[in-house]
Amino acid sequence: MFDEIEAPLVRVLEEMEATGIRVDGAMLEAMGRDLRAELERVEREIHDLAGHPFNVNSPQQLRKVLFDELGLVPSGRRTQKTRVHSTGQEVLEALAAQHPLPARVLEYRELSKLLGTWVEALPKLIDPEDGRVHTRFHQLGAATGRLSSSDPNLQNIPIRTPLGRRIREAFVPEPGWLFVSADYSQMELRILAHLSGDPELIRAFSEGRDIHAYTAAAVTGIPLEEVTPELRARAKAVNFGIIYGMSEFRLAREQGMSRDEARAFITAYFERYGKVREYIDGVIAHVARHGEVRTLFGRRRSFPELIATEDGTRGGLSRPQREALVRQAVNATVQGSGADIIKLAMVRLHARFRDQGLAARMVLQVHDELLVEVPAGEVAQVERHVREVMESAARLAVPLAVDVRSGPNWSAVH
Amino acid sequence: MPEADRPALDDALFLVDGTYTVYRSFFAVSRLTAPDGRPTNGVYGFVATLRKILREWKPKYFAVAFDLEGPTHRNDRYEEYKANRQPPPADLVPQFEMARQAAEAMGWPIVEREGFEADDVIAGLVRRARERGTPVVIVTDDKDLYQLVGDGVWVLNPAKERLLDSNGVADLFGVPPGRVVDVLALMGDASDNVPGVPGVGEKTARAMVLRYGSLDDVIARARLFHELWQAKQDALAALEAGDDDAFRTALARAREPARRLAVLEQRLGGDEGDRLAERFRAVAELPEDAPRRDARRALRNLEKKTQARAWLAIAEHEEQARLSEELVRIPHDVDVEHPFEELVPSMPDIERAITLFRELGFRSLTAELEDEAAAEGYRRETVAASLQAEVLDTEDALARYVETLARGDARVSFDTETDALDPRRARLVGVSLAAGPDGGAYVPVGHRGEARQMPWERARAQLARVIGNAAVAKVGQNLKFDIAVLRRAGLPVEGPLFDTLIAAQLLDSGRTGSHRLDDLAQRYLGAAMISYGEISRSGAEEVTLDLVPVDDVARYAVEDAVVAWRLADVLRTEL
Numbered sequence: 001m002f003d004e005i006e007a008p009l010v011r012v013l014e015e016m017e018a019t020g021i022r023v024d025g026a027m028l029e030a031m032g033r034d035l036r037a038e039l040e041r042v043e044r045e046i047h048d049l050a051g052h053p054f055n056v057n058s059p060q061q062l063r064k065v066l067f068d069e070l071g072l073v074p075s076g077r078r079t080q081k082t083r084v085h086s087t088g089q090e091v092l093e094a095l096a097a098q099h100p101l102p103a104r105v106l107e108y109r110e111l112s113k114l115l116g117t118w119v120e121a122l123p124k125l126i127d128p129e130d131g132r133v134h135t136r137f138h139q140l141g142a143a144t145g146r147l148s149s150s151d152p153n154l155q156n157i158p159i160r161t162p163l164g165r166r167i168r169e170a171f172v173p174e175p176g177w178l179f180v181s182a183d184y185s186q187m188e189l190r191i192l193a194h195l196s197g198d199p200e201l202i203r204a205f206s207e208g209r210d211i212h213a214y215t216a217a218a219v220t221g222i223p224l225e226e227v228t229p230e231l232r233a234r235a236k237a238v239n240f241g242i243i244y245g246m247s248e249f250r251l252a253r254e255q256g257m258s259r260d261e262a263r264a265f266i267t268a269y270f271e272r273y274g275k276v277r278e279y280i281d282g283v284i285a286h287v288a289r290h291g292e293v294r295t296l297f298g299r300r301r302s303f304p305e306l307i308a309t310e311d312g313t314r315g316g317l318s319r320p321q322r323e324a325l326v327r328q329a330v331n332a333t334v335q336g337s338g339a340d341i342i343k344l345a346m347v348r349l350h351a352r353f354r355d356q357g358l359a360a361r362m363v364l365q366v367h368d369e370l371l372v373e374v375p376a377g378e379v380a381q382v383e384r385h386v387r388e389v390m391e392s393a394a395r396l397a398v399p400l401a402v403d404v405r406s407g408p409n410w411s412a413v414h
Numbered sequence: 415m416p417e418a419d420r421p422a423l424d425d426a427l428f429l430v431d432g433t434y435t436v437y438r439s440f441f442a443v444s445r446l447t448a449p450d451g452r453p454t455n456g457v458y459g460f461v462a463t464l465r466k467i468l469r470e471w472k473p474k475y476f477a478v479a480f481d482l483e484g485p486t487h488r489n490d491r492y493e494e495y496k497a498n499r500q501p502p503p504a505d506l507v508p509q510f511e512m513a514r515q516a517a518e519a520m521g522w523p524i525v526e527r528e529g530f531e532a533d534d535v536i537a538g539l540v541r542r543a544r545e546r547g548t549p550v551v552i553v554t555d556d557k558d559l560y561q562l563v564g565d566g567v568w569v570l571n572p573a574k575e576r577l578l579d580s581n582g583v584a585d586l587f588g589v590p591p592g593r594v595v596d597v598l599a600l601m602g603d604a605s606d607n608v609p610g611v612p613g614v615g616e617k618t619a620r621a622m623v624l625r626y627g628s629l630d631d632v633i634a635r636a637r638l639f640h641e642l643w644q645a646k647q648d649a650l651a652a653l654e655a656g657d658d659d660a661f662r663t664a665l666a667r668a669r670e671p672a673r674r675l676a677v678l679e680q681r682l683g684g685d686e687g688d689r690l691a692e693r694f695r696a697v698a699e700l701p702e703d704a705p706r707r708d709a710r711r712a713l714r715n716l717e718k719k720t721q722a723r724a725w726l727a728i729a730e731h732e733e734q735a736r737l738s739e740e741l742v743r744i745p746h747d748v749d750v751e752h753p754f755e756e757l758v759p760s761m762p763d764i765e766r767a768i769t770l771f772r773e774l775g776f777r778s779l780t781a782e783l784e785d786e787a788a789a790e791g792y793r794r795e796t797v798a799a800s801l802q803a804e805v806l807d808t809e810d811a812l813a814r815y816v817e818t819l820a821r822g823d824a825r826v827s828f829d830t831e832t833d834a835l836d837p838r839r840a841r842l843v844g845v846s847l848a849a850g851p852d853g854g855a856y857v858p859v860g861h862r863g864e865a866r867q868m869p870w871e872r873a874r875a876q877l878a879r880v881i882g883n884a885a886v887a888k889v890g891q892n893l894k895f896d897i898a899v900l901r902r903a904g905l906p907v908e909g910p911l912f913d914t915l916i917a918a919q920l921l922d923s924g925r926t927g928s929h930r931l932d933d934l935a936q937r938y939l940g941a942a943m944i945s946y947g948e949i950s951r952s953g954a955e956e957v958t959l960d961l962v963p964v965d966d967v968a969r970y971a972v973e974d975a976v977v978a979w980r981l982a983d984v985l986r987t988e989l
Contacts, residue, residue, distance in 0.1 A: 010897070
């Protein structure tokens with residue numbers, strides 16, 4: 001793994017850092033103007049709802065408005081007179097049911113954060129020498145083995161929101177060039193299918209099914225065509241949650257189910273995907289004996305605190321701490337294998353471009369996506385190479401599906 | 415603090431207010447001097463405190479903030495700031511530098527920024543930590559820093575072992591963190607030359623802020639009170655003089671502020687508030703034709719139990735209060751460059767630390783360090799002391815050396831020395847090479863005012879035969895940096911790579927902790943290395959490598975290459 005993946009990756013990352021990515025400063029400026037106007041609008045709304053102007057950024061003033069003036073009831077305890085209630089995100093989310101103001105404050109904060117972190121900060125990172133932003137990539141920045149990035153931290157760009165899309169629109173290729181984006185779809189679930197060997201899961205992927213709808217159908221017994229979007233969303237939550245060891249409590253809360261319903265759902269899930277349960281138990285047993293887990297390509301992640309001691313004590317951990325570590329251990333095999341695959345794909349793609357004498361170059365890697373900057377004339381070839389290299393990075397029991405798109409900016413291809 | 419009560423701080427950044435800690439220790443620790451007579455109580459307390467923190471909390475990230483000499487942005491705003499204050503005791507002044515040296519020797523990361531105080535740097539780092547979701551513990555008991563406490567940010571008083579969150583600050587100081595600045599602005603701080611409002615002390619300031627809110631709120635009320643007071647004075651004078659017209663005019667002026675104050679006190683409630691409201695209302699509702707006695711009584715009642723003096727002082731010194739607020743408010747937007755990965759306590763430079771502590775006369779501390787060193791099997795002699803470092807300053811010499819390296823099965827370790835940390839800005843000062851465990855060579859190219867070097871173009875052509883040779887495997891620490899530097903210098907790096915940093919990180923399976931070359935050398939080779947500070951210090955300042963004599967840089971650079979070469983062997987077997 002070191003020789004095939006991590007060692008050659010050093011060079012690949014250096015090149016990506018040196019290449020950087022072009023950012024449209026004017027677009028960001030326009031976005032800044034819009035965001036500021038939006039912020040003002042939301043602020044006015046908040047002031048209207050409160051009945052008077054106040055500083056939304058001040059927790060003290062907000063607290064006064066929420067609890068003293070509007071008389072909202074927080075769920076936390078208040079004991080002495082100087083103890084104060086938090087105005088953090090969770091609290092506001094809980095209060096949203098009682099009044100429209102907390103939700104507006106959350107909106108205000110999000111806009112504010114986007115404005116500061118992206119719209120205002122990003123232009124400062126543009127290198128005047130080439131007009132490009134040179135993100136730093138940290139090869140072993142994440143404990144899972146995934147890359148991390150800073151200046152800017154690409155993982156922080158909101159995904160699925162209109163604002164996130166606008167930020168991505170500001171990332172553009174050189175004139176006359178295009179972006180090709182390749183995204184592994186449901187990589188972790190596919191890895192789970194392979195690692196666990198679960199026949200149902202494998203079948204669903206091999207048949208090219210919508211895995212979430214398929215799971216919903218399998219678990220509830222409802223025919224596939226009749227699965228509602230709501231049911232699919234639940235199945236999706238469980239699909240992802242399983243890898244992270246989601247509890248029935250969390251599923252219930254996030255999907256608006258009762259705990260009994262959630263429990264029933266999870267039980268039915270494991271009955272259907274029996275080998276997944278076996279796999280997870282296997283990982284737990286392995287880590288209890290060896291204190292470490294390994295990924296597909298042999299990347300190690302150690303958890304010495306989880307080694308079972310002779311007298312059965314927990315090595316100084318509380319139960320929730322231990323359970324959190326166990327979740328991490330299971331997660332490590334799946335996420336870590338994902339890291340292996342993406343990194344290997346990057347190394348091979350880099351070599352492929354070199355061998356074929358192509359000018360195309362990788363510029364970003366974030367989540368499960370690889371972004372390549374390509375001269376217009378090379379796009380068709382590059383799309384082909386990218387798909388080939390990424391799909392064949394690992395031979396799994398299920399196909400590795402890759403979505404490939406090309407376009408004039410990052411948002412268009414995302 | 416009992417373990418059970420501690421919040422989850424495994425991932426936390428512990429930020430020490432270094433300047434303040436030295437300062438406090440100076441006053442708290444009794445007279446302590448070095449064998450040569452220098453006072454050392456401040457440094458001693460500083461070192462002891464930090465060691466205790468590290469021992470008890472074992473933080474993941476750690477840094478010490480110091481003030482840097484020179485004016486700060488606060489001096490820009492207020493010239494007398496700190497100019498009038500008593501200079502620190504003569505015995506204390508040199509101890510700040512000593513503390514710095516101790517921190518360096520002990521491997522404690524130092525954070526500072528010119529033009530900013532330690533508080534500002536701390537705030538900047540707190541902000542960055544919060545952005546990445548890392549909890550922060552600020553080690554200090556300077557109440558100025560309470561304002562930073564909040565979600566995921568605590569203050570730790572090391573002497574009392576008291577960890578304060580927002581509630582803790584409220585309990586201790588009387589107001590929550592968000593209001594600390596308002597209280598400080600009113601009460602001022604004599605030692606820091608923050609004027610505050612004369613006549614308003616801590617108790618009064620706190621009570622006012624608790625009741626009325628922010629400094630703005632307090633000032634608004636003070637203005638109202640002042641307006642009322644002026645009107646009252648005039649009304650009373652008119653009464654004495656028997657001037658009905660003047661009285662009516664004055665009373666009219668008094669009504670509005672009195673009414674508003676009454677409403678305010680009423681809304682805020684409490685027994686005290688109700689009583690105040692009554693007094694104000696009495697004036698607001700006083701009929702123009704009220705009997706003189708009643709009128710006088712109502713007006714005179716404004717002078718009693720209304721803390722008039724304090725309120726008037728605030729109104730009179732509003733400007734000063736606002737200025738004080740600016741002085742105590744710690745801005746959150748200071749950019750602090752230090753990458754988080756570097757804010758990790760690294761292994762002490764035992765040699766240097768022991769020498770320093772012996773000089774300072776810290777017998778028990780020296781003994782402790784020696785024990786620790788022995789326990790970990792540290793070897794004190796540095797690698798550099800025992801290896802060959804050839805300086806290749808002519809093309810011929812370089813060509814000959816390269817001959818020996820350009821064999822097919824060679825493994826060559828290399829390192830670049832530059833004048834900056836950002837590869838896109840750094841200029842190449844020299845390149846070191848090693849192909850074995852006992853020594854290597856250094857090629858100076860970018861030293862200033864130095865004749866013993868060759869132009870880069872010549873060196874590059876020769877070096878390309880090794881570095882650009884795909885048949886020769888390359889070894890190095892953090893090769894991404896060297897590859898980037900050499901790319902910009904026109905020398906591509908070819909051949910299979912063994913990056914000791916990556917290998918070490920992989921072996922630690924993703925856990926952070928220092929993977930700096932000198933720490934890896936201690937862990938895997940049991941060897942010590944010379945530090946950057948040792949070769950680059952010119953008096954109290956550090957200079958960049960292009961200004962350091964070639965022989966010194968050669969030792970340092972070749973040591974880097976040799977250690978990486980040796981490490982590669984060891985790490986390879988463990989992988």
